[in-house]
Amino acid sequence: MSVSTADLKRLGEVKAPAGLAERVLAGAGLADEYARFDTVIGAVFVAWNRNGVSAAARSRSAAEFEEYFRAEVRRPLLPGTPPAAMEHRISDELSGKRNLRFDLRGLTEFEQAVLRKAREIPYGQVRPYSWVAREIGHPSAVRAVGTALANNPIPYFIPCHRVVRADGVIGNYGGGGPEAKKAILSLEGVRVQQLAELARAGVRYQGVKTTGVYCYPTCHHGRRALERNVVWLHDADEAKAAGFRPCKVCRPAA
Amino acid sequence: MDGVEHVFERMVHDHQDRLYALGYALTGNRHDAEEVAQDTLLRAYRALVRYPPERVRELKQRAWLHRIAVNVARNRYRRPGPRLVELNGSEQDAAPGPEARALQRVELDAVAAALACLPERYREAVVLRCVQDLSYAEAAEVLGQPVGTVKSNVHRGLRLLRGENDERFDS
Numbered sequence: 001m002s003v004s005t006a007d008l009k010r011l012g013e014v015k016a017p018a019g020l021a022e023r024v025l026a027g028a029g030l031a032d033e034y035a036r037f038d039t040v041i042g043a044v045f046v047a048w049n050r051n052g053v054s055a056a057a058r059s060r061s062a063a064e065f066e067e068y069f070r071a072e073v074r075r076p077l078l079p080g081t082p083p084a085a086m087e088h089r090i091s092d093e094l095s096g097k098r099n100l101r102f103d104l105r106g107l108t109e110f111e112q113a114v115l116r117k118a119r120e121i122p123y124g125q126v127r128p129y130s131w132v133a134r135e136i137g138h139p140s141a142v143r144a145v146g147t148a149l150a151n152n153p154i155p156y157f158i159p160c161h162r163v164v165r166a167d168g169v170i171g172n173y174g175g176g177g178p179e180a181k182k183a184i185l186s187l188e189g190v191r192v193q194q195l196a197e198l199a200r201a202g203v204r205y206q207g208v209k210t211t212g213v214y215c216y217p218t219c220h221h222g223r224r225a226l227e228r229n230v231v232w233l234h235d236a237d238e239a240k241a242a243g244f245r246p247c248k249v250c251r252p253a254a
Numbered sequence: 255m256d257g258v259e260h261v262f263e264r265m266v267h268d269h270q271d272r273l274y275a276l277g278y279a280l281t282g283n284r285h286d287a288e289e290v291a292q293d294t295l296l297r298a299y300r301a302l303v304r305y306p307p308e309r310v311r312e313l314k315q316r317a318w319l320h321r322i323a324v325n326v327a328r329n330r331y332r333r334p335g336p337r338l339v340e341l342n343g344s345e346q347d348a349a350p351g352p353e354a355r356a357l358q359r360v361e362l363d364a365v366a367a368a369l370a371c372l373p374e375r376y377r378e379a380v381v382l383r384c385v386q387d388l389s390y391a392e393a394a395e396v397l398g399q400p401v402g403t404v405k406s407n408v409h410r411g412l413r414l415l416r417g418e419n420d421e422r423f424d425s
Contacts, residue, residue, distance in 0.1 A: 003415040005384050007365045008279075012385040014362060016274035016291060017284075021266045024292050028299040030259055 022076040032073065033080025034065060037090050041156060041184060046090065047077060052101030055153045058176060072153050073106060093157050096123025096188070100157055107153075110138070114148040121162040124188040125218040125250070126195065128166035135251070150174045161185060168199025190218060198232070205252050207231040207244045214239045219250035261310055262299050269315065270295070272386065273323050279381040280327040282370025283363075290330065294323040320386065320396045324378060331374070368415060376411030383408045 025031035032054050034047040045065035047055040055073050059065035062079065069077045093100045098119070104112045113136040121127050129149075133142045149160040155175030161184045165171040170192065173181035182192050198217060207214035208225040214233055215222035222230075233239045236246070236253040246253040270291060277290030298319060302310055369377055369385075382393035383404070390408075394401040 002417045003365055003368045005412065007361075008369075008380070008384040008415075009387070011279050011362055011365050011369075012272075012275045012387060014271070014275045014278055016270040017288060020274065020288060020291060021270050024266050024270070024295045024299075025263065027292065027296050028262065030263065030299075 019078075022078050025076050026078050026080070031076045031078055032069070033078050033082075034062075034069070035080060035082045036062070037082075037087060039091060039156075040094050040187065044090075044156060046082075046086075046157075047073070048082070048086070049103055051103035051105065053154055053157060054103040056155060056157055058156075072151075075106075090157075102154055102158065104153075110136075110141075110144065111148040111151065114145050115152060115154075115158045115160070118149060118152075118160050118163055119158050121159060122220065123159075124190055125216070125220065126162050126164045126185065126190060127216060127250070129163055129171070130166060131216075131251070132163055146171075156184070162188075164195075166199065166204065168196040170196065202234050203232040204235060205233040205239055207233050207239055207242065212244055213247050214244040214252060215247040216250045216252050219247055219252075221247055221249050257307065258302050258305075258310060262302055265298065265315055265319070266295055269319050272316070273319060276320065276323050276381065276386055277327060278362075278366050279369055279385040280324070280377065281330060282366045286327075286330055290323055290327050293326045294319060297322050297326065317388075317392055317395055320382065320388065320392075324382075324396060328374075372411055372414055376407050376414065379404050379407035380411035380415070384412070 022031050026033065029050045032047045032049045034045055034055075036043055036045050042058060045057055045059050045062065046053060047065075047069055054075075055069050057065055057068050059068060066077055069075075089100050102115075104115060107115070114132055117132050117136050129142050129145050130139070132149075133139050133145045136145075138144070145163075149163055150172065152158055152160040152174060155161070155173075161173060161175065161181045163171070164181075170178045170181055170185075172178060175181070175184070185192050195217060203217070205214045206217045206219075206222045206225075207230070208222055209229045209231060210225065213222070214231075231242065231244075233242070233244070239246070239253075273291040273294050274287050277287035277294075278284060281287055281290060301322075305313075369381065372380065378397060379393065382388045382396055383390065388396065390401050390404055393408075394404045397404060399407075
């Protein structure tokens with residue numbers, strides 16, 4: 001056959017097949033990979049890369065998860081075989097042991113600070129949004145904290161579900177709505193109903209007469225007190241007036 | 255470290271099509287083209303992580319990647335054993351398009367196959383100059399040959415492709 005220079009030019013305009021970039025980046029250890037894990041909270045799709053876990057969602061299908069990942073994280077993603085220890089680490093993480101690493105690149109400093117702070121909340125405990133805002137040094141940015149938590153790319157593992165509204169409303173939840181949030185908290189042993197009733201009654205803190213310390217109601221340092229020694233407190237001023245000091249672990253006041 | 259990763263991600267994004275086209279034109283088939291593009295980019299990554307930052311910054315990416323790709327492709331077609339030449343669309347198409355596109359594919363396969371029949375030195379020169387649209391100077395740099403040599407190789411390669419006889423043709 002006779003080949004013209006126009007033919008050659010057209011040959012130069014072919015496009016690489018779909019997935020080539022992903023395979024290259026995965027080969028270099030730069031692409032994110034994902035797999036489905038069966039956990040205590042059901043099937044969860046988890047994405048990871050060499051920096052750590054980068055996203056999680058209880059998607060109904062792999063396709064749905066890929067779509068979520070590309071929209072949220074905006075990096076190439078391939079199905080992969082998880083590193084050997086990953087299955088263990090994932091179930092550990094969901095039962096309160098913290099040994100996963102996370103990749104939060106792509107989030108702002110503020111969002112990262114919020115998520116890191118949320119991760120400090122122990123398993124089975126909750127803190128109000130205002131606590132997160134105060135702890136990261138932006139006490140008036142309560143709403144922004146809510147937004148950052150709502151956009152948490154790694155729910156369940158970065159426990160944004162442990163941040164609740166101070167007025168007893170459970171608050172919205174990116175990982176599946178308020179009902180899912182309640183379910184996960186209940187699974188962790190939080191008495192959600194009781195907590196909501198206390199909050200609605202205006203009770204924020206629990207003081208223990210024998211120690212003179214007051215805590216958030218779910219703080220594990222207050223839970224061993226006998227019921228007759230417990231005083232329910234509405235705010236920090238009331239606590240102070242009654243001679244209580246804030247717990248140094250759950251830090252209910254600045 | 256993070257900087258190199260970012261540079262590389264951009265490089266993959268910017269050059270994957272060009273490198274695939276280069277591999278396709280040099281090897282004559284889509285399967286090898288994909289492997290050439292992948293191997294080239296992975297080699298590039300392994301080199302990038304060892305380069306000092308100023309070298310990464312000043313890199314002429316296009317020429318550099320083309321030079322790597324030409325070497326990768328040479329390793330493939332110089333390898334002893336049977337060579338895969340032409341499958342004429344028998345491979346799976348990831349996204350089968352309309353008939354017009356399928357036809358175009360067959361035509362492109364024929365062009366690539368015709369190139370694959372050229373002697374190596376003509377083929378490389380023609381591919382870099384006419385398929386990849388590099389300047390003679392760039393092509394000469396990629397091939398490590400004088401510009402004059404590249405020009406005459408392009409010229410002879412094109413004559414062969416047009417079906418004209420070249421008495422100096424010595425495959």
